[in-house]
Amino acid sequence: MKLEKGKISSSQLMYLMTGFILGSTLLLSFVAPITKQNTWIAILFGGAAGLILVYITSTLAMKFPEKNLVLILETVYGRYVGKIISVLYILFFWMLITFNVKGISDFFVTLIMPETPDIVFIIIIVLLCGYAVSKGLEVIARTSLLLVSIFIIEVILIFILLYKNLDFTNLLPIFDISLSKLVQGVHTITAIPFGETVVFLFITGYVSKIEKARKASLSAVVIGIVIFIIISIRNVGVLGNSCCTIRYPSYQAARLIEVGNILERMELLLAISHIAIIFFKITIYYYATTIGVAQVLNLRSNLPLVYPIGIISVIISSIIFVFHLDSVEIGTNTFPIFSLPFVFFIPLVTLIIVNIKEKNKKKGNI
Template identity: 30%
Template sequence: MQDVKINSYQFLILVIFFTVGTSILTVPSALAADAKQDAWIAAIIGTGIGLLVIWLFITIALWFPHLTYIQINEKVFGKWVGKTFSVLFVLMSFLYTSQLLYYRGSYLNIHALPSTPMVVLNILMVGIVVMGVRLGLETIARSAEILIVVFFVLLLILVVFISPEIKFENIQPVFEMGTKKIVQSSLFYFITSSVNAVILLMIFPSFINKMKQVKKSFLIGNLIGGIVIIIITFLSVAVLGPENTARQSYPSYELAKRINVGDFVQRIEGLMAALWIIALYFKTVLYFYASVLGMAQILNLKDYRPLTFPLGMIAVVLSLVVYPNVIYQQNWDSTTGNSLSLSIGLFSPLLLVVVYAIRKKQLKKET
């Protein structure tokens, strides 16, 4: 498994897709619910805080550049304590894989294919996720290289065509909610885009062949993804208004429905849906890849591929029961989900830093 290698540019693209992922659908409404017209400022602050978290992940990874996060846990904490942390990490990755399947299935069920059962949509999605993971990280990265062009072309079309609908009075008065409220509201975005990026330590830097540029790739990828979310959040608030943005489950989809150029270019939200499906797919693939690779390393398996089909089937079942309804989903995401991500994605790495500082001399002797 260690023979797999991608280049730093491919990793940068994967970081962009991971950062954008679900955020492009859910973050504008979550930010607008708390920060109102200052939601776009909250997105800027969340992006800035997120870069500090990414820097923490880079620091940890470069201490052990040839190990994945699972292997780092066992190295620093010891075999059994390390495996305990690793199991929690894998369970979080797998749970979030199922949640992303739910997001995509729910989104298509509501807006595009209302007569199609969600189980069918989720099975189809899992099919291509499992196919991608079985083909390997190199195949995933190469397909991302192609689809990133499609993604940014669609994003440019959305931004250009919706710009005439911007009403600057919707974002006024600026800073009305106050700095404290804005920073608090940025928490959800900072967790989804940056704290959860801890799963990328299953790739970074052990599977990347150019170590010189690898740090920049992680930071720049997260920054570009953050800029995309800032733009989408700003457009949502400026076009739809803060109250309407907060009410919408998927404000960026509603944004695409407002496109009307000369009564000719309109009703292109189906085309815009491709933008979100692409980002969701790659984020789901990365979570699932981290799950199966992490499980294989915990069990000391030589290959992760035998785990893909059984875990894929479990993910489909879990995606159907993980959220009973939308209200439960929104409440879970803003409470338990945040706590879970912070525990495994931030506090666990910080604890790893403390233990490494204590055991540094001993670990160097062992290597």
């Protein structure tokens, strides 16, 4: 039984992926203490590496139209090994749901409403994402256009409004950074926004014209790189040396907007677009997790799983770390290495195996 009957167009795939990549915007502040004013260089290199990763995953997806990740793994590795790897992937994505949920709830608790217990934010965002997942992939793709556009417009708008506060000399000296720190920064950026696009192996299979999928994915990565560079240049330019000590640099930068006496206190705009984009990221992970579990267990539909997975995610999110203090540690040290097999090795090996099988088939035919 096909789990997902919907079809999305390749431009919707591009928006989905862009929204997903941009959803890691709060995580840019992880890298700032390490790379300081050279964050944009790290983004550039990380984006280049991300292009390679996305190329691998989208090529893999293109070879298996209408199949999600679990089916691909089962086809390549056989039923049992495939299922084991799928379960690992599902746990990986589930963990990422909890990280991101905790991230957005922490954003709000720290900056806007500190006395509200974070479980309220967690429950509500999980409910919202669960609702979106229960409506199906097509509806998620339809909402992507507006939400992603809101985010991109907000980034550009705040950049323009902050133009007179920008001091480009804050970006100097370029490349004044030790190689090990640069590599660490690049690694983090490759892993977190771009590497996690491996989740799109669940979605790319449903593009109606699948040969356009690769181009759409790569354009999404390019847009992500550009926007991230704009964000990091804006933050470093406006905040100067404090960019490494401030926890949420975009928010503090937005607080500095003072155009005439009219446009002040614009950080609400930032909060709105952050919720929209992180909702997006969590929804895609949530979708992948429910479809993955449904596929592994051979269920007919993923709807009954939405609620239980949501409840478990809420519970886990509320008990994992105090976000920033531990998560910086995890985000820069542990996570890039931990995610390496999921993000890089397994897709690469799978692609190589598929290519070898095709070549063998061709040889066999001849």
